[in-house]
Amino acid sequence: MVDNAQTGLHGSVLDRLGTMITSGALGAGEVLRIEQLEARFGVSRSVVREAIRVLESMGMVTSRRRVGITVAERARWNLFDPQIIGWRLDGPGRDEQLRSLGELRRGLEPVAAALAARRATPAQCGTLTGAVMDMAVHGRSGDLEAYLVADIRFHRTLLEASGNEMMAALSGVVAAVLAGRTHHHLMPAHPEPVAIRWHMEVAQAVQSGDADAAERAMRDIVDEATRAMLGAGDETKNDEPRNDEPRNDETRSRAPGAGT
Amino acid sequence: MVDNAQTGLHGSVLDRLGTMITSGALGAGEVLRIEQLEARFGVSRSVVREAIRVLESMGMVTSRRRVGITVAERARWNLFDPQIIGWRLDGPGRDEQLRSLGELRRGLEPVAAALAARRATPAQCGTLTGAVMDMAVHGRSGDLEAYLVADIRFHRTLLEASGNEMMAALSGVVAAVLAGRTHHHLMPAHPEPVAIRWHMEVAQAVQSGDADAAERAMRDIVDEATRAMLGAGDETKNDEPRNDEPRNDETRSRAPGAGT
DNA sequence: AGAGCTGAAAAATCAGATCTTTATGCAGGA
DNA sequence: TCCTGCATAAAGATCTGATTTTTCAGCTCT
Numbered sequence: 001m002v003d004n005a006q007t008g009l010h011g012s013v014l015d016r017l018g019t020m021i022t023s024g025a026l027g028a029g030e031v032l033r034i035e036q037l038e039a040r041f042g043v044s045r046s047v048v049r050e051a052i053r054v055l056e057s058m059g060m061v062t063s064r065r066r067v068g069i070t071v072a073e074r075a076r077w078n079l080f081d082p083q084i085i086g087w088r089l090d091g092p093g094r095d096e097q098l099r100s101l102g103e104l105r106r107g108l109e110p111v112a113a114a115l116a117a118r119r120a121t122p123a124q125c126g127t128l129t130g131a132v133m134d135m136a137v138h139g140r141s142g143d144l145e146a147y148l149v150a151d152i153r154f155h156r157t158l159l160e161a162s163g164n165e166m167m168a169a170l171s172g173v174v175a176a177v178l179a180g181r182t183h184h185h186l187m188p189a190h191p192e193p194v195a196i197r198w199h200m201e202v203a204q205a206v207q208s209g210d211a212d213a214a215e216r217a218m219r220d221i222v223d224e225a226t227r228a229m230l231g232a233g234d235e236t237k238n239d240e241p242r243n244d245e246p247r248n249d250e251t252r253s254r255a256p257g258a259g260t
Numbered sequence: 261m262v263d264n265a266q267t268g269l270h271g272s273v274l275d276r277l278g279t280m281i282t283s284g285a286l287g288a289g290e291v292l293r294i295e296q297l298e299a300r301f302g303v304s305r306s307v308v309r310e311a312i313r314v315l316e317s318m319g320m321v322t323s324r325r326r327v328g329i330t331v332a333e334r335a336r337w338n339l340f341d342p343q344i345i346g347w348r349l350d351g352p353g354r355d356e357q358l359r360s361l362g363e364l365r366r367g368l369e370p371v372a373a374a375l376a377a378r379r380a381t382p383a384q385c386g387t388l389t390g391a392v393m394d395m396a397v398h399g400r401s402g403d404l405e406a407y408l409v410a411d412i413r414f415h416r417t418l419l420e421a422s423g424n425e426m427m428a429a430l431s432g433v434v435a436a437v438l439a440g441r442t443h444h445h446l447m448p449a450h451p452e453p454v455a456i457r458w459h460m461e462v463a464q465a466v467q468s469g470d471a472d473a474a475e476r477a478m479r480d481i482v483d484e485a486t487r488a489m490l491g492a493g494d495e496t497k498n499d500e501p502r503n504d505e506p507r508n509d510e511t512r513s514r515a516p517g518a519g520t
Numbered sequence: 521a522g523a524g525c526t527g528a529a530a531a532a533t534c535a536g537a538t539c540t541t542t543a544t545g546c547a548g549g550a
Numbered sequence: 551t552c553c554t555g556c557a558t559a560a561a562g563a564t565c566t567g568a569t570t571t572t573t574c575a576g577c578t579c580t
Contacts, residue, residue: 165334
């Protein structure tokens with residue numbers, strides 16, 4: 001689902017350990033030893049150590065002499081690390097992760113839109129408008145994949161146009177959220193026309209430099225998306241959905257607007 | 261300024277390399293070789309490799325056989341990594357980093373306040389109110405350090421009370437921003453009373469569950485802070501302030517409200 | 521109980537050897 | 551001339567064994 005492609009042995013070990021920790025298979029406080037990990041994964045010390053070092057820099061484990069590798073509690077993790085986000089989106093924490101990201105978007109994207117209204121280049125304005133037009137076309141034809149691509153292009157461009165590096169750094173994550181929504185069938189077969197209209201309003205407001213209008217229209221977009229997602233996610237307050245393609249029909253029926 | 265304390269040799273190498281890259285001493289595209297780094301830092305391969313692995317996971321370098329370690333362009337970095345944020349706050353990118361974080365706060369904290377109004381526990385409400393009272397006391401007495409501690413406690417508690425793990429994960433960074441503001445003398449000797457009043461409004465709105473009021477009051481707080489910081493930062497659009505305690509008087513004179 | 525000592529466990533580091541990938545240059549052919 | 555395929559070597563990737571350093575845990579002595 002997410003590009004957790006890893007390079008080399010150490011990357012594969014990292015990926016497996018990260019998945020185990022985020023999924024809860026390895027709980028906070030559990031202690032691992034290097035030798036044991038060498039055996040478990042059939043690799044040498046150096047490979048294990050490099051993977052552990054990365055996990056340590058993510059705050060997921062701590063390494064102490066005479067003790068071993070201790071899995072850290074979630075409050076210590078760098079939850080903005082794209083790798084961790086990817087692992088969680090793939091595992092049991094998916095719903096919780098999507099909720100967190102949704103709330104985050106509700107705060108950030110309107111501000112990004114306002115900033116973009118002041119800073120976007122003409123080229124970026126063009127890209128935004130073009131993306132909206134593509135969304136309209138593919139939304140009508142019902143080509144959800146093409147719609148998704150245009151939607152991602154819109155949001156990525158907007159975040160980049162905000163002129164804020166950190167917001168731009170989130171574009172990959174936002175793309176993952178949008179893709180997750182589509183691929184988990186939380187989108188209706190034909191996106192709400194009102195969503196496309198709001199996207200167009202954002203694009204026009206950015207082009208005309210109207211920060212307030214851009215912020216407002218973007219807030220409409222994300223509020224609608226948040227509402228749809230919260231409605232769909234309320235029945236699973238805990239972290240144990242486990243199954244990967246669950247309750248499509250109920251979910252879809254409760255997420256009618258899902259307009260990005 | 262920020263706790264970039266590192267454990268062991270690999271941590272020190274990581275810290276030095278990270279600082280060099282974020283400061284621009286090592287520009288994007290530059291190629292390093294492991295052997296050269298061993299010699300430069302006087303450590304063995306394993307230490308260098310572990311540091312490189314961490315930098316790689318941060319997106320700051322890429323490692324390719326037959327080529328070497330290539331410094332990546334900033335657009336590829338994980339700008340939310342606390343370590344990178346710390347390096348940038350300590351180096352020439354400080355102003356840019358503070359601007360990014362300020363804009364981020366403007367989006368996130370109001371939403372966090374709204375969420376906290378729905379989710380905060382009674383204990384958290386108490387902590388919020390207590391923090392505001394401390395702010396008022398120390399603001400009047402002019403004890404900026406104690407004021408800062410209370411201010412940080414307020415914002416950390418609010419982000420945690422949002423019930424959103426990712427926002428809570430940013431509390432350390434927000435604390436660093438607030439501390440940076442105080443320690444770089446961007447605060448007036450006596451904080452604006454209106455700022456303290458806004459904090460109190462947030463605390464009360466959270467306690468009474470009024471999400472809209474909480475969001476609005478928090479937006480006031482952050483807007484004021486953003487305005488003050490943008491005003492103070494405009495004269496240095498580029499990334500080269502270098503000196504650590506610069507232009508206190510001019511800056512202070514242009515950041516009158518600086519109310520968190 | 522509490523302070524200090526001691527042994528051993530486990531990570532941290534170093535160093536040498538070997539494996540794997542791949543940029544690059546050369547040779548041959550179209 | 552330009553492309554294609556092969557050989558070569560450079561540099562990271564991995565494995566391994568030895569050594570060092572830290573520090574937990576148990577013991578002793580007060």
